[in-house]
Amino acid sequence: MVIFFSFESTAQSKKALKLFEEGKMLYSKRENLKALASLDESIRKDPQFVDALLLTADIYNEIDSTELQIAALQQAISIDPAKFPKAYYVLGNAFYRIGEYENASDAYEHFIATGAAGTLTSKAEQRIVDCKYAAELVRNEVPFNAENMGDAVNTELDEYWPSLTIDGKTLIFTRLVPIGNHKNELLPRYQEDFYESVFNDSVWDCAQPITTINTNQNEGAQSISADGKLLFFTACNQPGGQGSCDIYFSRRIDDYWTKPENAGAPVNSAAWESQPSVSANGEYLYFASSRKGGFGGMDIWQCQLNGFSSNGRPVWGELKNLGDSVNTTGNEMSPFIHADGVTLYFASDSWPGLGQADLFQTRFKDDLGWSKPVNLGYPINSFLDERGMIVDASGTNAYYSSNRPGSKGIDIYRFKLNKDVQPIPVSYVKGYVVDRISGNPLSAEVELMDIETSRLIAKTETGLGNGEFLMCLPMGKEYAFNVSKTGYLFFSENFALKQSRDVNDPFILQIQLSPVQVGNSAVLRNIFFETDSYELLTQSKAELGQLIAFLNQNPNVEIEIGGHTDHVGAEDYNQILSENRAKAVYLYLANSGIEKARLTYKGYGYSSPIAGNDTPDGRSQNRRTEFKIIRVSR
Numbered sequence: 001m002v003i004f005f006s007f008e009s010t011a012q013s014k015k016a017l018k019l020f021e022e023g024k025m026l027y028s029k030r031e032n033l034k035a036l037a038s039l040d041e042s043i044r045k046d047p048q049f050v051d052a053l054l055l056t057a058d059i060y061n062e063i064d065s066t067e068l069q070i071a072a073l074q075q076a077i078s079i080d081p082a083k084f085p086k087a088y089y090v091l092g093n094a095f096y097r098i099g100e101y102e103n104a105s106d107a108y109e110h111f112i113a114t115g116a117a118g119t120l121t122s123k124a125e126q127r128i129v130d131c132k133y134a135a136e137l138v139r140n141e142v143p144f145n146a147e148n149m150g151d152a153v154n155t156e157l158d159e160y161w162p163s164l165t166i167d168g169k170t171l172i173f174t175r176l177v178p179i180g181n182h183k184n185e186l187l188p189r190y191q192e193d194f195y196e197s198v199f200n201d202s203v204w205d206c207a208q209p210i211t212t213i214n215t216n217q218n219e220g221a222q223s224i225s226a227d228g229k230l231l232f233f234t235a236c237n238q239p240g241g242q243g244s245c246d247i248y249f250s251r252r253i254d255d256y257w258t259k260p261e262n263a264g265a266p267v268n269s270a271a272w273e274s275q276p277s278v279s280a281n282g283e284y285l286y287f288a289s290s291r292k293g294g295f296g297g298m299d300i301w302q303c304q305l306n307g308f309s310s311n312g313r314p315v316w317g318e319l320k321n322l323g324d325s326v327n328t329t330g331n332e333m334s335p336f337i338h339a340d341g342v343t344l345y346f347a348s349d350s351w352p353g354l355g356q357a358d359l360f361q362t363r364f365k366d367d368l369g370w371s372k373p374v375n376l377g378y379p380i381n382s383f384l385d386e387r388g389m390i391v392d393a394s395g396t397n398a399y400y401s402s403n404r405p406g407s408k409g410i411d412i413y414r415f416k417l418n419k420d421v422q423p424i425p426v427s428y429v430k431g432y433v434v435d436r437i438s439g440n441p442l443s444a445e446v447e448l449m450d451i452e453t454s455r456l457i458a459k460t461e462t463g464l465g466n467g468e469f470l471m472c473l474p475m476g477k478e479y480a481f482n483v484s485k486t487g488y489l490f491f492s493e494n495f496a497l498k499q500s501r502d503v504n505d506p507f508i509l510q511i512q513l514s515p516v517q518v519g520n521s522a523v524l525r526n527i528f529f530e531t532d533s534y535e536l537l538t539q540s541k542a543e544l545g546q547l548i549a550f551l552n553q554n555p556n557v558e559i560e561i562g563g564h565t566d567h568v569g570a571e572d573y574n575q576i577l578s579e580n581r582a583k584a585v586y587l588y589l590a591n592s593g594i595e596k597a598r599l600t601y602k603g604y605g606y607s608s609p610i611a612g613n614d615t616p617d618g619r620s621q622n623r624r625t626e627f628k629i630i631r632v633s634r
Contacts (some may be wrong), residue, residue, distance in 0.1 A: 016046035023055065032059050050076045050083050057087075061094070070094045085114035089124055096131065097355055099383030101138075105131040133352045142377035142420075146404065146413040152204040153197050158410035160401035161388050166226035166280060166339055166428050166472055167506070168392055169199040172210070173412055174220040192220040194233070212257040213250050219260075221275045221388075225282055226339055226428065227470035228252060229463070232263065232276035232285060242268040247276045247287055249314065254465055258312070266319040267303050275388075278305070280339035280426070280472040281448070281458035288333040294321055296329040300346055307461065325370040326362055333357070334387040338395070340474040341457075343423035344370070347387035351375070355383030359400075361421045376421050393472070395422040425475045427497065431509030433467040433483055441467030442513060444485040449542040451478045451494075451526060473497055473507075480526040480542040488513040489522040489629070490550055492543060516554055521562075521628035523610075527585060534580035536588060544588055547627065551594050558631040561585045561601040564608060566619035571605060579603025585625055600630065 019042035026035035036059055042052045053076035060069035073091045076084070092107035108124040108131070149171075153159060158176040176190045193214040197207040213219060213231070222233035229252045236245040246268040248260045262268060263285075271291035278285050285305055288298050304317030322344075326332060330350025337344050342364040347357040351373050358381040360373035375381060380398075389400040398417040403410045433444045441462070446469050448458040457479065462469045473479060475497050484490035491511050514520040526543035529535060536544075551557065563582035565574040582601035590596050611618035 013046055016042045016049055016052070019045065020049065020052045020055075023052070027055065027059060032063055035059055048079050050080050053079070054084060054087065057090070061090075066094050066098050070098075081110075082114075085111060085116045086120065088114065089120050092124065092127060096127065096134075097383060099134075099138075099355060101131040101135045130352050134354045137354060137375060137378045137381070140377070141379060142418045144379050144415055144418075146402065146415045148406065149399075149412045149414060150204060152206045154408060154411040156408050159195075159412050160410050161221055162390055162399040162401065162412050163222055163224040164390060164392055164399065165224055165228040166393050166426070166470065170224070170228050171197045171199070171204065171207075172222060172224050172231070173197075173207070174222065175207075176410075179216070191216065192218040194219055194222060194231075210257060213260055219248075221334075223277045223336075225278050226280040226393075226472050227430075230278060230282060231257070232278050233260075234274040234276070235260070238262075243270045243272055245272050245274045247273050247285075251308075251312065253463075261313070263314060264316070266316055272298075275334045277335045277337050279337050279341055281341070282307075282460060283341075283458060284337070286335040286337050286344070288335065295324055295327040296331060296350070298331040298333050299327040300332045300335045300344075307459075323369055326373065331357070334389075336390050338391050338423040339393050339426040339428075339472045340395070340424035341472075342474075343391075345376075345389055345391065346373075348373070354378060354381045356385040357387050359386045359389050374421060377418060380415075380418075391417060391423055393426040393428070395425045427473045427475065427506055428470055429473060429481065429493075429495065429507040429509060430470045431468070431507075431511055433462045433469065433485075433491075433511045433513060435488075436512035436514045441465065442485055442488075443467070444483050444488075444513065446471060447482045447484075447546075448473070449480040449482075451480050451539045451542060454542045454545070478539070480546075482543075482546050483511055483513065484546070484550070485513055486553065488515055489520055489627075490546060492523060492525040492546070494525040516557060516629060516632060518629050518632055521626050524585075524625045524627065527625040529581055529584070532577070534577060534584045536584050544585070544592075548589065548592050548594065551589070551598065556633045557629060558598045558633070559600075559627045560630050561589075561599065562626040562628060563601070563603045564622060564624045564626065565606050566622040567606040567609070567613040568619065575603055575605035577603070578605050581625065 019038045023035045023038035023042060026038060036056065039052050039056045043049055053072050057069045057072035060072060070091065073087055077087055088107050088111035092104045092111065095104035095107060105128050108127050111124050112121055148154060159173055161174040163172050173195055174192050175195045177193050178189060179191050194210040195207040196210055197204045217235060219233055219235050222231055224231050231250045233248055234245055235248050240262060247263045249263050250257045250260045267273065267285060269291045271289055273287055273289045276285055276287040282305055285303050287301055289301050290298050300322045301319060302322060303319045306315040306317045309315055321327065328350035332346055332348045334347045335344060344362050345359060347359055349357045351360055353375055359376045361376060362370045362373045364370055389398055391398045396416055397414055399412060399414050401410050401412050433442045434440060435442055444462050446460050446462060447456060448471055449455065450457050458471055460469055460471060473495055477497055479495040481493040481495055482490050491513060524543050527540045528537040561582045563578035565578045582603050586599050586601040589599055609622045611621040613619050613622060
């Protein structure tokens with residue numbers, strides 16, 4: 001805060017007063033160092049010159065020399081504490097900025113004791129509460145051991161704003177590089193560019209510039225998608241931009257990054273937009289913006305991403321402010337949505353913390369909005385400015401940038417995140433979709449549904465050229481997974497992730513889709529029955545809905561529902577059970593509007609196993625429901 005003093009200097013000597021006036025004039029011209037020299041000489045000639053001390057403190061505040069500001073304020077207050085009571089409030093702010101919370105609290109209490117009226121009194125009271133909270137954070141230190149990412153990533157230049165793919169093998173970050181200007185002070189000497197490092201054989205390769213995205217302007221504050229195929233980032237004052245800073249995107253196709261494009265409305269506006277974070281499965285983009293309609297200076301917003309159009313442009317859905325459970329009248333920025341899709345990390349200068357911008361965590365609670373933000377604690381946070389942190393898929397390792405002791409500038413660090421603020425661990429499924437007959441890659445739709453709620457969790461498409469896809473799987477749930485394409489039978493899989501699974505042990509699938517032809521069949525992995533029963537469980541709803549959609553899209557197709565069991569139990573018993581289970585699916589389809597003339601059912605007992613019956617996994621595969629194409633009318 002800059003203080004504008006009402007100076008009354010009639011008691012000073014002429015020489016001290018002349019030097020003081022000279023200092024004021026230089027200060028008005030923003031020649032701060034020269035102004036300080038004049039003021040120092042003025043104070044030397046008259047050590048009791050309070051106004052010169054207060055203006056000196058004001059200049060030190062502007063040039064971020066807090067300890068010198070504190071010394072000047074304390075000297076002024078010791079001479080005449082009643083001359084400018086607000087000096088106590090400013091002194092409290094200065095102590096708070098350098099983490100001296102007890103001294104800050106004392107200064108605020110002295111300010112309140114002066115009886116000064118106005119809004120600063122209530123602010124000082126709140127600041128005292130903040131000081132107590134900050135001191136408590138320091139007393140309750142959380143585990144923290146930052147590990148420098150090493151010379152392959154960090155250099156004598158500044159490296160910051162890390163982003164990481166879901167497999168932890170590709171790191172993209174921003175580096176501040178020199179641009180050759182050493183003479184013209186009016187032109188920039190550095191610019192921000194993107195660099196990429198790949199984890200190979202347990203070490204990080206030397207980072208290389210992303211030349212297809214980097215320009216002679218600044219590119220920074222980027223976010224890479226989980227599969228490494230989509231990059232959102234910030235660029236400012238670009239031709240065709242909608243505001244001072246906008247969000248841009250580039251897509252990786254066949255190992256080549258496309259030419260960056262403006263992400264467009266409603267993400268970008270005439271205001272400032274920056275610091276994007278794309279959700280792991282690409283459904284949402286989170287970002288910071290100063291646009292109207294928020295709660296303060298900068299707020300965090302969320303916009304739904306409904307894929308890309310045929311011309312490669314993002315198709316945006318609903319735009320939302322995250323609300324006052326996250327945003328305040330101050331500044332919230334640098335959002336990072338974890339791959340679990342519900343845990344958000346961000347920086348704020350207004351939620352109770354240790355000084356400037358602290359790092360916080362909040363979790364999405366479905367229809368209840370976001371939980372109250374939790375400060376990540378000391379010494380992850382300090383009285384300095386912390387922002388731009390990310391967390392890997394396992395939820396245990398966090399990455400951020402710092403100029404902490406031992407750095408060569410601003411460097412990127414990794415540290416173990418305190419368990420209390422860890423997100424839900426995430427695994428992932430990666431695969432390729434091809435035509436079963438030709439082996440050619442296919443562009444297909446990939447869907448992930450929560451079996452318990454039948455809610456669509458994520459939806460994506462396989463790569464145009466290689467049929468590749470990657471989808472994140474948060475732990476603790478069971479999922480129905482389907483791959484579909486017009487003219488083909490859909491593929492079904494089940495992922496039961498109630499137990500933890502190492503992110504280094506993902507699901508890798510080679511999926512062969514069969515054309516809609518007589519004789520072709522598909523296993524329905526997400527049809528469930530009670531043990532020794534043919535009563536359909538509610539968890540089957542998602543898969544049955546997929547089958548109904550397939551039949552509606554292919555009205556000329558007739559199918560047989562086949563029931564299969566393992567070899568446990570008598571043959572007659574299994575034969576009857578498998579037939580009754582097939583019939584239950586048949587009746588469900590018929591009751592859902594599918595013509596019975598298009599449907600038949602048959603029980604196969606354990607006569608057609610697809611795996612061995614000597615292991616639990618094999619028996620589980622043999623207990624299945626299938627559908628088979630028996631007729632395609634013209």
